[in-house]
Amino acid sequence: MQRLTIAGAMLLASTAANAVPYTLPTSPDQPYSQLQTADGISQLCATWVDDGACDVDPGEYRLVRYDTDWTGISEQIFVGEESEQPFLISASEICDISDEGTVITVDEQSTAQCTATCPAGTVAIATTCNLSDVLANTASLAEIGNGSCTWRVADAEFYFAGATCAREDLFD
Numbered sequence: 001m002q003r004l005t006i007a008g009a010m011l012l013a014s015t016a017a018n019a020v021p022y023t024l025p026t027s028p029d030q031p032y033s034q035l036q037t038a039d040g041i042s043q044l045c046a047t048w049v050d051d052g053a054c055d056v057d058p059g060e061y062r063l064v065r066y067d068t069d070w071t072g073i074s075e076q077i078f079v080g081e082e083s084e085q086p087f088l089i090s091a092s093e094i095c096d097i098s099d100e101g102t103v104i105t106v107d108e109q110s111t112a113q114c115t116a117t118c119p120a121g122t123v124a125i126a127t128t129c130n131l132s133d134v135l136a137n138t139a140s141l142a143e144i145g146n147g148s149c150t151w152r153v154a155d156a157e158f159y160f161a162g163a164t165c166a167r168e169d170l171f172d
Contacts, residue, residue, distance in 0.1 A: 019055040020080045025065060030073075032066040038076065056080075073119060088166055091116040091124075091147065095159040103154045112139065112154035116147040118165035128162040 058080025
């Protein structure tokens with residue numbers, strides 16, 4: 001029993017020795033962030049938990065940065081080694097029908113627009129659109145592209161736009 005305890009303690013000590021401190025990025029525009037497992041299933045640390053303390057093993061993770069409205073942008077990152085910007089980054093936006101500019105009425109036709117903005121140095125290569133209460137309203141998708149979604153007959157409460165963004169240099 002004593003050998004098993006010592007072996008277990010040595011294993012824990014060797015695992016902890018590989019952990020590296022990671023500072024979660026924040027800015028005035030994006031004051032919150034969290035680090036997740038690479039698949040995005042588990043939160044490992046966040047700026048709102050334990051003052052953002054974060055020690056993780058070197059490897060690939062998903063970083064999600066949030067603006068003051070809690071709109072998130074996620075990207076795959078590597079911790080513990082130098083690496084270039086990831087090939088793909090996800091951006092998303094949730095638009096509330098009560099937000100100024102979400103719904104526009106022209107010739108008695110209401111339209112709603114919601115746009116996910118790709119970070120600098122990237123371009124949108126795919127766009128996803130969705131809305132709340134899909135079966136309970138008559139909104140229809142009119143235009144989609146470049147991270148932007150436009151619906152006719154704007155009667156949903158929330159609209160969602162998502163963009164998959166790729167580094168611009170991949171298209172040179």
